[in-house]
Ligand SMILES: Cc1cc2nc3c(=O)[nH]c(=O)nc-3n(C[C@H](O)[C@H](O)[C@H](O)COP(=O)(O)OP(=O)(O)OC[C@H]3O[C@@H](n4cnc5c(N)ncnc54)[C@H](O)[C@@H]3O)c2cc1C
């Protein structure tokens with residue numbers, strides 16, 4: 001099965017899955033911490049509108065997990081670009 | 085309180101299918117919310133009617149600046165100074181729930197600063213707290229600003245709020261004190277009706293009829309329509325504006341920073357597109373970029389050339405923005421009146437229909453006099 005990496009874990013996915021869907025299936029809900037109170041943030045709208053689900057993909061920040069198709073071997077990480 | 089005992093109705097009661105109140109506010113935007121807040125404080129039974137929901141009109145599209153810096157000496161500036169202080173009083177009363185901050189504004193001139201400095205001088209004489217700042221203070225206050233900018237005036241009184249949260253929380257406060265909100269009710273017609281307690285206004289809506297001796301027209305850009313439905317008229321037109329919203333970033337812009345040509349654009353009567361650079365950070369980390377003004381009716385279309393222009397201008401003020409991602413772009417319709425002034429007062433065609441059309445979120449602070 002194809003996989004991508006998230007925090008040193010291999011996350012399997014089916015062709016056509018979004019990064020967010022694959023993470024959710026693997027039981028990973030929290031994708032980052034909120035800017036103001038450091039609370040966990042997960043996918044919310046699931047349709048690319050709210051930007052709550054942003055992650056880094058291959059070093060690129062602000063990628064929306066919910067609408068970005070998963071790619072074999074991609075490195076997905078926590079997006080800290082908005083942290084103060 | 086102007087209301088005579090003959091006019092006041094002892095409870096918000098239902099007479100058949102009719103509900104009555106002391107005052108009916110049409111519109112649940114920031115102006116309607118403030119009207120309700122002050123009406124309830126004055127002890128009036130208050131009903132707020134909106135055809136949609138709270139902040140569904142222009143309040144949901146505004147930037148939330150509470151500015152004195154863009155107003156020339158005259159009645160609007162006098163009101164703005166009162167209004168600015170009222171905002172902070174209301175903020176204290178309602179609680180820190182709508183991101184109200186006195187962040188201060190900085191107006192810059194890219195070339196000849198004469199008109200900027202003259203304008204500031206006239207404002208200072210009218211009671212505005214403002215002063216010319218030198219380059220080192222400018223760069224200390226705004227470390228990320230383009231270093232080719234040398235001329236600036238600092239306005240510590242300028243503030244900001246999150247307008248949707250402001251309308252929602254101020255209205256919630258009024259509702260806790262007894263105001264009633266009737267959402268999803270389109271006001272169709274307002275007419276005079278007689279009753280044993282005196283002359284009343286009857287408001288016909290899609291959800292029924294409501295009567296009160298006083299009706300406040302707080303329907304913003306749509307105030308002309310409401311005036312017509314009351315048998316009167318008001319020359320209010322929509323003026324379209326775009327806002328660009330960036331991804332949240334760690335704080336990099338600390339004041340509301342704008343190109344001083346903004347003041348001319350706000351005061352302009354041209355229908356054609358005008359843009360000026362206005363940039364500011366918000367508490368949630370996003371940066372808001374404006375401002376465009378265009379009179380194109382209620383045309384909601386996204387115009388890419390306007391967005392490009394706003395982005396280019398903002399980038400020339402803050403070069404780091406060139407590498408910042410936009411999350412979204414939206415537009416809304418400001419209420420525009422031919423003389424650029426808020427429309428406040430009694431409508432003599434309808435006798436007791438009070439128009440409380442504020443041109444800006446800020447102007448909602450003007451409304452205490454109306455409620456009084
Ligand atoms: C892009 C943009 C940026 C802005 N930035 C700022 C700023 O930084 N500072 C500032 O002070 N101002 C700003 N403004 C202007 C400001 O947002 C508005 O002036 C203000 O929100 C108007 O508030 P309001 O309550 O009068 O109107 P609205 O918020 O429009 O409320 C009117 C309400 O009336 C209701 N209504 C209309 N017709 C009917 C009917 N027939 N029956 C029942 N209800 C009805 C509507 O549903 C609506 O909820 C900006 C505007 C725009 C578009």
Ligand code: FES
Nearest residue numbers: 044046048051066
């Ligand atoms: S969950 Fe809302 S943008 Fe991805």
